[in-house]
Amino acid sequence: MKLLEYQGKELFAEYGIPIPSASLAYSKDEALKDSTKFEFPVVLKSQLTVGGRGKAGAIIKCSNSSDLGLAFDVLSKKEVKGELPRGILIEEVVDKKSEIYLSIFLNRSRRCYSLIASAEGGVDIESVTNKVIFDIPLGGLLREQAQEAAAKLGLQDVSFEAFVDFAMRISTLVKEKEIELAEVNPIAILKDGSLIALDSKIIVDDNAMFRHPELRKYEHVSEIERQAGKSGFSLVELYGDIAIIGNGAGLVMSTVDMVTDRGGRAGCFLDFGGGATTQTIYEALKVISKIQQIRAILVNLFGGIVRTNLVAQAILDAYKNNLVNVPVYARITGAESEKAKAMLVGSKAKLYDTVEEAIEQVVRQVA
């Protein structure tokens, strides 16, 4: 789960990591009212999970309340990469001397946590050549490591100590909340040498959420995703008209790729996991039926122990109960496939021997 900036900053505050004073607003009236708490200029920031917000113009500096009103209207309607903001953050503008970069993240290939710091902040870290990177112990960042990083960044006196403290606190946050990535880009160095977090990017380990009920309040899922989750499915909503369902994340990704290659447009990715039963397929069709733009359903099921005639029955039941009325193109390996094919004759569903054949037909259908 990726947190919004203000949510990440709430966690920063909880761990004693300095943040600018700010206020979250959902309406213009609220924003105008909140702005009286600040001295202008202030900055308005769209709260989005997607990156590239600055470049997309979703951060606006305002020098008076009429600017603020106009900026709020612009931001609240502005989509970035298909996403509308979930609130606008009004934040004080700090008087900064320079900016630096810091992140602690799960280093997948090294199978441990690593720290990256750079004296260049506010830029894309992948493009920065001058950076400090090292692994940290599972128990957390060592003070000597933080000091070494501070020295390599060329920090001195107040800033040196402030960085060490800042990094140690980020490390504690990462460890205690089981975070995959905590990035602060940038950290501002103020005139007095102190440090303050101007942004936050936090990704929490979803699989560890059962140990962190306090983070549940940050969960944000659509109604369809919620229903899929309840049935134990993984669902990603896409923008096309072909729903793609199957057992196994890799298999469904692979099917989406093949559909895209043939010129089709996937409308959703739905992995109903292993151990498919008649009930599973029926539930999956029920979830799909809630997605408006779907015009056809492609089922790719690599059956181990599943009996295809039971799957065919589930599809027929879904038609009978008016759960779906769009055609279903299915490729299901498993026992009794001839029987399943015969059962589906006369319905809007058809069984194919290979996924390539099913894809060719479904793409032709929606074209």
Next chain:
Amino acid sequence: MVLALEYDLFEILVGRKDDADYKRKPVIIQGITGSFGSTHTKLMKEYGTNVAAGVTPGKGGQTYEGIPVFDSMGEAVKATGATISGMFVPAPFFLKAAKEAFDSGIKLLVAVPEHVPILDSIKAMEYARSKGARMIGPNTPGVIVPEVMKVGIMPARPFKQGSTVVFSRSGTLMYEVSYELTKAGFGQRLCFGIGGDPINGTNLIEAFDLVNNRDDVSSVIVVGEIGGDAEETLADYLIEIDFKKAVVAYIAGRSAPKEKRMGHAGAIVYGNYGSADSKFSKFAAAGIPVAKRPAEVPILLESRLKPD
């Protein structure tokens, strides 16, 4: 970092040719009485795996399919001498069960559970290393030596004995690709799921090390997917060690949107990190052909090898 391991993986799974119990190595199933564990225990046994014992705390003294159930791994290992464990416990109990297995002398843990917290996986991996043991997974379909034995949840049908090896980050794609290989006449010596999580007890590089010096392995298939840099570091490694066997890859997820988790905890792209393009270009640099779809894997392999 490569794990120091006391034994060869094949040796742990099937033993040495002159062993009395060659191909009949005992396996313990952790979580044998659960619905998932019991279903697959039966299927493993039918396939030929020597499931010698099961463990479910509080169910010691019972039997399942004629297999004795114990309360603890210590008792099960003592009774059977097993060094292999297949784990089917719910994710929140994974770390405790893994430590118990390694403490009891298990040398190969096949961890099937999905949704294990990353921190628990790292801890279990470090624990295994300290005990000279190996973990495969978590979130793996398991490991199969076709027509000999399997520890995991894979169906039997896609696999046939031969000299190709399949390493996969995805379960069903491992079945799909193996099935395509089988149909084309390329049997498999060994297939296993690396796991769909960001952290894998045995990663792709270590998996390649396991088969690099084996005469009975002619070729290796890598089934990767978007997310992380396991394929990229593997490609660099294969260039570095000048890997001689034929390698063919398949990567799923090239049309997936960025910053969306595609079912697997590990299948997510941030910027260029973990993107399919990044993996394609690294494989290209290593001279490894990448199939566009599972059915293309045997075609690409054919161009490098003759069928068994």
